Amino acid sequence: MSVLHIINKSPYDRSSLDTCLRLAQPDSAILLIEDGIYAVQKNAAAAQKVEQALANHQIYALQPDLEARGINPDNMIDGIALVDYDGFVKLTTDYDKSQSWL
Amino acid sequence: MATKKFLYVNRTAPHGSIYAQESLEVVLIAAAFEQDVSLAFIDDGVYQLMQNQDTSGIGSKNFSPTYKALGDYDVSKIYVEQESLELRGLGKDDLMPLTYEDEDDDWAEKDSIHVVSSKELAEIIDQQDVILNF
Numbered sequence: 001m002s003v004l005h006i007i008n009k010s011p012y013d014r015s016s017l018d019t020c021l022r023l024a025q026p027d028s029a030i031l032l033i034e035d036g037i038y039a040v041q042k043n044a045a046a047a048q049k050v051e052q053a054l055a056n057h058q059i060y061a062l063q064p065d066l067e068a069r070g071i072n073p074d075n076m077i078d079g080i081a082l083v084d085y086d087g088f089v090k091l092t093t094d095y096d097k098s099q100s101w102l
Numbered sequence: 103m104a105t106k107k108f109l110y111v112n113r114t115a116p117h118g119s120i121y122a123q124e125s126l127e128v129v130l131i132a133a134a135f136e137q138d139v140s141l142a143f144i145d146d147g148v149y150q151l152m153q154n155q156d157t158s159g160i161g162s163k164n165f166s167p168t169y170k171a172l173g174d175y176d177v178s179k180i181y182v183e184q185e186s187l188e189l190r191g192l193g194k195d196d197l198m199p200l201t202y203e204d205e206d207d208d209w210a211e212k213d214s215i216h217v218v219s220s221k222e223l224a225e226i227i228d229q230q231d232v233i234l235n236f
Contacts, residue, residue, distance in 0.1 A: 010115055010146050012190065035118035038149065044191030064159025068117050070152030070166070075191070 007036035112147035125236035173202030
């Protein structure tokens, strides 16, 4: 059963991303939304674990949340795919279920 | 009314909760009462000052341009912790430029943002009369 893991908290404020990465199966995907977006930044303390996770998981980031936070797409870790709200809805239907790590 | 030194400590990211916006409102009110106001941005609070925030896609108010009004309210002491920036892969260039006009120096436009070390920030906190956290 493939799972879409959704992260909406900053990796520097909560352990949501760490717990997700520890428990996500290799065929599952990760979608970063709201303050979860801050995990996309290159050359940051959380970047290494996100880069490692890209070996096993598709990682997506919600573009409107990226723009709201002023993060330059050029400073995003390579390999993370941007999606819009329609893409968000499609992801929730492409995977068997969603797990929101609040 | 005696002037007191107020420090507003901001440690939350801007759009995931209401804290950042509420803090900014309170800062502007306190500044209108001509108190000695300083702002500190620590941890995820540094994200509040990111350049080019565009909330049109998420349907919430973009309050980030309001920080640029702080200089007009004589709020010119804005301290950003260096360690918090570095941990997040950010530098001063990622932050919006904030300035004020110095009345003691022929209204010269000067930088309000001071990137400071933890050690320097600790001393700034120590010098305050009132500390408010958001």
